[in-house]
Amino acid sequence: MKYVIVILAGACSFGLLATFVKKAYETGFSVGDVVGSQNLFGVTMLWLLVLMTKRSAKQSNASQAFRITFRQVPLLMTVGTTTGLTGMLYYTALQYIPASFAIVLLFQFTWMGILLESVVERKRPGKDKVLSLIALFVGIIMASGFLGGSHKGISFIGVALGLLSAVTYTLFIWFSGRTAKQVDPIARSAIMLSGSFILAMLVFPPHFIIDGSLYEGLLPWGLLLALFGVVIPPLFYAIGVPRIGGGLASILSAAELPMAVMMSYIVLKETVSWQQWVGVCITLCGIALPELMKRSLIKKIIFSYNKRSVYRWK
Numbered sequence: 001m002k003y004v005i006v007i008l009a010g011a012c013s014f015g016l017l018a019t020f021v022k023k024a025y026e027t028g029f030s031v032g033d034v035v036g037s038q039n040l041f042g043v044t045m046l047w048l049l050v051l052m053t054k055r056s057a058k059q060s061n062a063s064q065a066f067r068i069t070f071r072q073v074p075l076l077m078t079v080g081t082t083t084g085l086t087g088m089l090y091y092t093a094l095q096y097i098p099a100s101f102a103i104v105l106l107f108q109f110t111w112m113g114i115l116l117e118s119v120v121e122r123k124r125p126g127k128d129k130v131l132s133l134i135a136l137f138v139g140i141i142m143a144s145g146f147l148g149g150s151h152k153g154i155s156f157i158g159v160a161l162g163l164l165s166a167v168t169y170t171l172f173i174w175f176s177g178r179t180a181k182q183v184d185p186i187a188r189s190a191i192m193l194s195g196s197f198i199l200a201m202l203v204f205p206p207h208f209i210i211d212g213s214l215y216e217g218l219l220p221w222g223l224l225l226a227l228f229g230v231v232i233p234p235l236f237y238a239i240g241v242p243r244i245g246g247g248l249a250s251i252l253s254a255a256e257l258p259m260a261v262m263m264s265y266i267v268l269k270e271t272v273s274w275q276q277w278v279g280v281c282i283t284l285c286g287i288a289l290p291e292l293m294k295r296s297l298i299k300k301i302i303f304s305y306n307k308r309s310v311y312r313w314k
Contacts, residue, residue: 006240007237007244008255010240011253013229021094027218033213034222035084039193039201039226041230042231043193068183076180079179080195080234081195081196084193084196084200086168087200088204089162090102093105096157097162106165107136110136113253172234178242258284
């Protein structure tokens with residue numbers, strides 16, 4: 001249960017990003033400013049955490065987890081590019097299509113993650129995951145507000161970018177729990193995000209460092225996006241995914257959508273229809289379904305075992 005909460009916390013952190021990005025765009029900053037500052041501050045925070053935790057680990061003679069081979073470093077950095085790509089693709093898609101439609105495209109990662117797990121591990125998804133996916137699909141469509149909106153003349157480029165962001169997010173969730181699992185999660189996250197940082201700097205040269213944007217209002221948004229988009233989610237996923245698996249992690253990651261809807265209502269003062277609130281509730285039920293069914297199954301096993309024990313005693 002502890003690792004389920006960790007994944008949910010990471011997903012909710014992602015849900016805060018849309019609000020911060022919209023606020024940054026309202027201030028006049030570009031996609032390059034947002035992505036670049038997010039990655040710069042995020043990777044700096046993570047490496048500072050690595051130095052702090054490594055020092056304390058040395059003092060307690062527990063530095064074994066920080067040992068990384070030369071082969072693991074490029075693998076982890078490659079995995080990190082998937083989270084960087086997700087941000088770049090999604091933020092760019094928002095310039096072509098409405099946010100309510102873009103988030104529907106991004107959340108296709110829920111079934112993509114289950115499909116990837118089924119293909120790679122050659123096993124059918126359990127009944128709990130199938131039912132959860134159905135609930136999530138209904139909830140996500142309703143919570144996005146897509147049913148009540150008019151989305152005529154949708155940009156093909158925007159749709160393609162939105163779907164690609166779902167693919168890269170799926171790959172991030174999958175590989176983050178399968179690469180160098182024995183390495184300390186903070187060190188793993190720092191190396192992964194170094195790959196994301198390098199990619200972001202190549203795609204969006206860091207003009208914001210020298211043109212004065214940081215001191216004209218970009219700094220607070222960059223720090224917030226770094227903390228909730230670069231530091232917390234990859235770190236929490238690095239801790240939780242190896243414990244619960246990529247399939248369940250994909251389902252739990254849908255917690256991002258209810259958080260995004262609630263933040264838009266509370267902070268951005270956007271109108272949220274009753275259909276969207278119903279969708280939020282259905283999404284939350286879909287997230288909780290696998291855990292509830294697991295607990296119900298455990299109770300049935302315990303009950304049947306106790307019943308057999310009583311029968312034998314008689």
